[in-house]
Amino acid sequence: MTSPSASLEDIAAHLDGLLHTRDIPDYPGAMNGVQVEHAGPVTRCAVAVDASLRTIDAAIVEGATLLIVHHGLFWGGAQPLRGRAFERIRRLITSDIAVYASHLPLDLHPEVGNNALLARELGLAPSAGFAHFQGVAIGVTGNADLPTAELVARCAAVASREGGHLVAAGHATEGRRTRRWALCSGAGASSDTLREAAAAGVDTLIVGEGPHHTAVEAADAGLVIIYAGHYVTETLGIRSLAEHLEASFEISARFELFITIDGPRLVREGSVDFAFTDGQPESAERRDWQTYLTRKLGGLFQEEIIFDGLTPPAGGPGDKLKRFRVGHLESNNEWISIGYRLFASAQAAEAAVIAP
Numbered sequence: 001m002t003s004p005s006a007s008l009e010d011i012a013a014h015l016d017g018l019l020h021t022r023d024i025p026d027y028p029g030a031m032n033g034v035q036v037e038h039a040g041p042v043t044r045c046a047v048a049v050d051a052s053l054r055t056i057d058a059a060i061v062e063g064a065t066l067l068i069v070h071h072g073l074f075w076g077g078a079q080p081l082r083g084r085a086f087e088r089i090r091r092l093i094t095s096d097i098a099v100y101a102s103h104l105p106l107d108l109h110p111e112v113g114n115n116a117l118l119a120r121e122l123g124l125a126p127s128a129g130f131a132h133f134q135g136v137a138i139g140v141t142g143n144a145d146l147p148t149a150e151l152v153a154r155c156a157a158v159a160s161r162e163g164g165h166l167v168a169a170g171h172a173t174e175g176r177r178t179r180r181w182a183l184c185s186g187a188g189a190s191s192d193t194l195r196e197a198a199a200a201g202v203d204t205l206i207v208g209e210g211p212h213h214t215a216v217e218a219a220d221a222g223l224v225i226i227y228a229g230h231y232v233t234e235t236l237g238i239r240s241l242a243e244h245l246e247a248s249f250e251i252s253a254r255f256e257l258f259i260t261i262d263g264p265r266l267v268r269e270g271s272v273d274f275a276f277t278d279g280q281p282e283s284a285e286r287r288d289w290q291t292y293l294t295r296k297l298g299g300l301f302q303e304e305i306i307f308d309g310l311t312p313p314a315g316g317p318g319d320k321l322k323r324f325r326v327g328h329l330e331s332n333n334e335w336i337s338i339g340y341r342l343f344a345s346a347q348a349a350e351a352a353v354i355a356p
């Protein structure tokens with residue numbers, strides 16, 4: 001279970017479990033997992049494909065204290081912390097921002113991974129793995145029956161939506177149909193993947209990028225390679241990770257308002273209700289969350305809330321209530337219904353403040 005204390009340790013353990021970080025091989029520079037610690041806690045997460053000065057600055061502007069990236073800080077291997085390398089670390093530490101990286105584990109994940117999500121986005125149904133790295137399939141492949149030009153157009157649409165454009169599309173001649181496709185995000189075109197594509201009978205290969213010789217080899221082999229852009233093919237995974245951390249839920253409680261000479265007094269009717277609203281499937285983890293939050297929120301939305309005058313006492317329940325975003329406020333029959341809407345990650349961070 002992800003404990004709602006929102007420590008970096010908890011979030012990292014949750015992500016490591018989801019992504020099977022320890023079990024998936026990767027290039028040495030990938031350094032999957034926590035790359036930079038911080039004093040904490042995690043109050044807000046930002047996600048980006050790359051850990052660059054630009055994305056670090058954006059995380060600072062967003063007030064994030066955790067930056068989750070696909071390409072981490074250490075691709076260049078061991079190097080002196082000088083120049084840009086120093087500046088990245090300096091800005092992270094000065095702003096107390098931790099960094100968590102997930103490279104191949106995020107590429108190949110069947111639900112939140114770049115390849116599975118991009119295939120779905122393109123209307124393609126994977127039936128097997130593709131692009132093996134140390135025995136593990138990073139990409140996906142499957143059968144289809146559609147004009148190659150149509151697939152090119154779909155790739156172009158995704159690319160332009162993500163702020164890029166197709167680099168090249170091989171030779172998608174008129175009337176050509178794609179019957180077996182393969183997809184490998186990022187630098188997916190190489191001599192190895194071309195060999196694998198030929199062996200699997202792939203006629204259309206979708207990648208982020210690749211060296212020039214792959215285009216030459218593909219043309220000779222009658223293979224169409226769609227180079228959709230490295231960045232473009234790797235935005236979906238990191239975005240879905242952010243959504244995963246933001247499982248939304250609603251809490252609601254009904255209070256009766258009494259105006260007394262000491263100020264307003266709210267009396268709760270019944271229990272505090274809690275419901276996930278993101279439509280994600282039930283799981284043991286989510287049930288743990290629900291039990292935990294129902295208990296904590298029951299303590300927060302006490303049965304009786306007495307205000308001192310009209311100003312909620314600092315540090316008291318009324319003050320804590322201000323930490324929640326009111327999603328719905330209604331009064332009828334002398335009852336006030338207040339619906340609160342918040343996100344798991346934000347709530348988790350706030351819970352660190354309110355938990356006894």
Ligand SMILES: [Zn+2]
Pocket residue numbers: 071185186187230234
């Ligand atoms: Zn990449």
